[in-house]
Amino acid sequence: EGLLSTSYYISNGLENLSFVASDASSWEEEDSGEVFDLHPQCNAVAWSLVDNQSAWCTQEHGLLRWNTSSGDIESVRLPVMSDAPGFGRFPQMFLAFGGENSTVDVELGHVAVSNRLQGLPLNDTNLTVSVKGVIPYAYGNDTAIFLQNDGVYTSLPGFEQLTDLEAVVLGLIHLEDAEKLSLADDDERSLLLLSGGIFAGDDSNAAVANLTAWFDEQSTIDDVFLGVRAVKVDAARQAAESSGLLSAMFLVFGTFTIAAGVLLVLTIIMLLADVRRSELAIARALGLRSSDARAFFVQEGLVLSVIAGGLGSLLGLGLAWVISVGFSSIFASVGAQSFRFDWTLDSFLSGWIWGSLLAIGLLWATAFWNAQLNIVKALRGGRLVLSKGVPWGVLLIQIIGLGGLVLCLGGLFVIGTSSGLSYAAYVLSGVFTLLTFVPLLTWQLPVWLSSRPRWARWSRHGPRNTLGALGSSWLVWTLLLGPIDPIRSSMKADELTFIVLGLLQVFSGVMVLTSIAPLAVKRITKSKIITRKFGVVGPVSLAHPLAHPVRTAVVMGMFSITMFSVVVLSGYTAQFDTYSSSFVEDAEGEFELLLTSSRSRPIELDSDPSLWGIEHEAMTNIDAVGRIHRAPVHLEDASGERMPYLLRGFDEGFSSHGGLPLYAWDEGLGETEKEAWNSIEEFEDLVFLDASFGLESTTDGATIVPLQFSIGDSISLIDFSNPKNTRTVRVGGFLQQSSYIFSPGVWMNGEIVEEQFGGEVTRMYVSVSDSAQPFNESASSDSVSAQGKSEQVREAALELDSVLAQSLAEQSVSVQTVSEEVMVIQSLVLAILSLFQGYLALGLIVGVAGIAVVTVRNVSERRTTIGMLRAIGFRQSHVLAIFIIEVSWIAALGMLNGLLIGYGFHLVLYKAIWEAEGAAFVFPWASTLMLFISGWFIALVATYGPTKRASKIPPSAALRNM
Secondary structure (H helix, E strand, O other), X not given: XXXXXXXXXXXXXXXXXXXXEEOOOOOOOOOOOOOOOOOXXXXXXXXXXXOOOEEEEEEOOOEEEEEOOOOOEEEEEOOOEEEEOOOEEEEOEEEOOOOOOOOOOOOOOEEEEOHHHOOOOOOOOOOEXXXXXXXXXXXXXXXXXXXXXXXXXXXXXXXXXXXXXXXXXXXXXXXXXXXXXXXXXOOOOOOOOOOOXXXXXXXXXXXXXXXXXXXXXXXXXXXXXXXXXXXXXHHHHHHHHHHHHHHHHHHHHHHHHHHHHHHHHHHHHHHHHHHOHHHHHHHHHOOOOHHHHHHHHHHHHHHHHHHHHHHHHHHXXXXXXXXXXXXXHHHHOOOOOOOOOOOOHHHHHHHHHHHHHHHHHHHHHHHHHHHOOOHHHHHHOOOOOOOOOOOHHHHHHHHHHHHHHHHHHHHHHHHOOOOOXXXXXXXXXHHHHHHHHHHHHHHHHHHHOOOOHHHHHXXXXXXXXXXXXXXXXXXXXXXXXOOOOHHHHOOOOOHHHHHHXXXXXXHHHHHHHOOOHHHHHHHHHOOHXXXXXXXXXXXXXXHHHHHOHHHHHHHHHHHHHHHHHXXXXXXXXXXXXXXXXXXXXXXXXXXXEXXXXXXXXXXXXXXXXXXXXXXXXXXHHEEEEEEEEEEEEEEEOOOOOEXXXXXXXXXXXXXXXXXXXXXXXXXXXXXXXXXXXXXXXXXXXXXXXXXXXXXXXXXXXXXXXXOOOOOOOEEEXXXXXXXXXXXXXXXXEEEOOOHHHHOOOEEEEHHHXXXXXXXXXXXXXXXXXXXXXXXXXXXXXOOOOOOOOOHHHHHHHHHHHHHHHHHOHHXXXXXXXXXXXXXXXXXXXXXXXXXXXXHHHOHHHHHHHHHHXXXXXXXXXXXXXXXXXXXXXXXXXXXXXXXXXXXXXXXXXXXXXXXXXXXXXXHHHHHHHHHHHOOOOOOOHHHHHHHHHHHHHHHHHHHHHHHHHHHOOOOOHHHHOO
């Protein structure tokens, strides 16, 4: 008997059974000579003695087996389909009723059985009945539900009216149990019984018509199991999400360029404030208040900010068009020809408005500082001198640091350590702690003890010492202590955290360069060796940058941020290139070509290529073929959890040629990968798994697949079509980490997959010999990437790909060169990262513009100083050298800071991401140093014009303002 059909067979007896199909229209009447008493429930139509103790007979509802000695019923067999009078032909079923007016109710976890089963020993209500649902069973779930026996339902009050369904009903159960057995959703029913009201009368046609109309109104396509998908809308939505991800990546990396632009704006604002310092002092002396001065600065820059924001948005659209052209050429290599540049008025206005607001906000913030000045000193041209005590700004910063510390610790207490923000909160808590207590030791304590001679010098240099100590301690906390901090190692950092850390580390490096580094350089430039060779050019060239530490720090910060972002992305690109270079080897092993097809139309090619019927000399380059059978199965772990997956069976040709690269395997299987594959092919209870069963997502730490296994664990393989067809195997090893993308599945002996699980050949791996040469010279005209093998082998594989693709197209067999398929993905990612590098390298233009503006301003405001230097004996070459050293000090040292901090940040990223993946540490020193030298050269070229004019200032310029 099948699920919904019955087939009949006739045998010649119970010994030496042989069956012949029959339509059961007639049965041979043969007296067996057996004499025994039939069971009272037998209808005497047919019977047969099984042995001396048991016999079969037909009964009203099916077949019955009983013990001929005791008369006890041993088994009852019921037909799959039965006729219910007045209802039709139905399969055997359990019924469950519900509703407010239902008089039939069974407790949850209980069953009331049919009268047809009363011959079985079910009178004991303490017995438990095991029930399996047909629909779950068909989907591979043969788990039984155990129900408590309540007896025969026809003998229970309220169940008498169900006698008409006796022929098809096995029993009554609770609705929740029925939903589990039928895989039904909550409140999903297969039958509604309507009674009472207008249905109680003889004429219920009107009620039926009204009910039909109501159902027509409520019915949807879901009720007939149809689904409608807006394919184009979904595709457009997915494209929008993909472009949103690219935009998010540009925004993340562009944050550093935005920061460099902010520093450029600050530089221009400070230069303008210095230019008008004496004018502002005169206005203040005439009665202008500080609030009026702040309004003056803001209103003056308001118009320029709005105009500059609009121009910046237009330039941004042009840059976006250039980037879209780059993306179009990149994606065209993978067949995407419809990459189109698009923009909206909202995005244009958004960039304009936000850019203007950012500039205005900077103007408003710096106006508080620029409006505060000493009128007398400003009129005399003196510099701002800090008071001998502790400025109120330092106390305010300490209060902010203490508040930030409390906020971060409170956030850690609320969100815990599992959130992506917990890493940032923990690191910032240390930053705010240092911000609160370091000034206490380096500034406030020396000021309080300044009356003592030993502390007077520390008090005088309190600001410089505080900046240096803060910068150094922040670098130690964020960079050096990161890899060894146990609390940080248990947390996961997100993209926002990396941005904050990057900006903080660059800022810390600039603080060190503008405070501690000048002291070391000053000592070096004053040494006898330097002064004997270069004279006083070195100390004089650094005098002006050291006299304006804020301006110098801002310009250094522009170069540092840009260099940092480019170095980090270059390092990430090089690391990914190194890591992904093994993808080709992991995906192909010793096989260069992959033939694929579907289970509905499997590959029907022999293991011997000479029998394929392809007459081409390129076929002689084939030295191995591996056939892979595929079958869908359920995987079940020791706890009973299941998941559907692919079972792949390989033959001897695949294993003897080395199979696919392994990440780890049981050492008992062999010392080499080839020995391990041969062991798996010989043993029938061992399997290899792809890497998805042992990997976790780098974003949230979640497993890639629901089940996780280790070497030595047991797995139950359950046939999709027959859950009783199972096999228990043991994990022998794992394929390389890229296997879950290119070769997913559970790999085992191919004969078992084919014979036990009905596997079909859907893959064939083809290997080209190591000495293969292309026969067609035109096929090797274009250079190919060797990727671990010789170019001749790759060219021969491409030629064989073309031959097989043409010959096997009629058999619906697809031919792929594995290395090309993998390299498409690799090259696509690398091209996108390279485009990002070019985008970030544009930030150097911002730094060069900043240093050019500063240099022009320095030349104009230092004409008198330069004239005096010329008057006391400095030659034009000396003046030119002074400005070259000054520009080099700011630009080169700023880029060097970004390079070193970027290298440290790249090392942290390697420890956090790549080391666990088994990748070797690499850093692109050649390209990074080339970028450093190029940036330095561009800065010198951009400032050569004003520095050349400065060297030509005559000594008389010093006397014009005397």
